[in-house]
């Protein structure tokens with residue numbers, strides 16, 4: 001398994017120890033900065049299953065807690081409750097990963113307030129069952145922080161987390177991630193693509209291009225594509241054509257012409 005890598009080893013060590021202290025951790029960083037990768041790495045180190053929830057406007061109590069359904073048992077129809085990710089993780093002492101927690105509707109997540117504070121308890125509104133989390137239950141949430149403005153997170157919710165600030169990796173660590181997670185083996189090109197990504201990050205910080213263009217996810221796609229097509233076309237397919245804005249596209253083409 002490819003694990004999370006960072007020169008700053010305190011990120012992973014602190015996250016792991018905080019989970020062991022039963023703190024809920026909030027990974028805060030730009031898109032493609034390795035938040036999901038870090039969560040998977042922590043799951044691997046703790047050797048516990050992880051349930052994931054992706055927050056969107058359609059996230060509701062049912063998708064968190066579960067829903068009632070009718071089953072036919074011995075010719076009779078009975079109402080049963082299918083447990084959702086929160087209830088399963090609490091009862092079984094698993095990890096719960098809540099991605100893009102700032103994107104949920106404001107009324108949905110307060111359901112979890114008691115789960116996320118010292119009570120570690122919830123009364124399931126659909127069944128009346130009171131559930132207290134197993135000792136091994138722990139929560140990792142992630143929030144995408146853009147350079148240009150981010151949906152703020154509800155204060156009461158934020159209070160229930162300790163925060164790990166994440167940023168893009170660079171230099172030798174980034175080259176190692178390219179070597180382990182892509183098909184690219186040409187060291188000269190790996191070096192050049194690392195520098196190109198650094199330029200794109202600077203441009204994103206200055207607001208010239210959107211962060212999806214500078215994300216490590218886009219870079220890894222780009223590296224794979226360079227093994228089957230010329231680098232100029234790979235940049236177009238992996239990065240330029242994803243953007244809507246002509247000026248952003250042109251800025252990336254200019255940076256590419258300077259680098260390759």
Ligand SMILES: Nc1ncnc2c1ncn2[C@@H]1O[C@H](COP(=O)(O)OP(=O)(O)OP(=O)(O)O)[C@@H](O)[C@H]1O
Nearest residue numbers: 003004005031032033034035036037169177216217
């Ligand atoms: N520090 C890192 N170590 C190892 N892999 C990384 C690292 N940073 C990014 N990656 C790789 O980059 C890609 C994007 O990372 P990941 O999906 O974890 O980002 P994310 O922050 O969760 O993004 P998003 O917020 O957009 O969901 C993955 O393929 C991941 O393996």
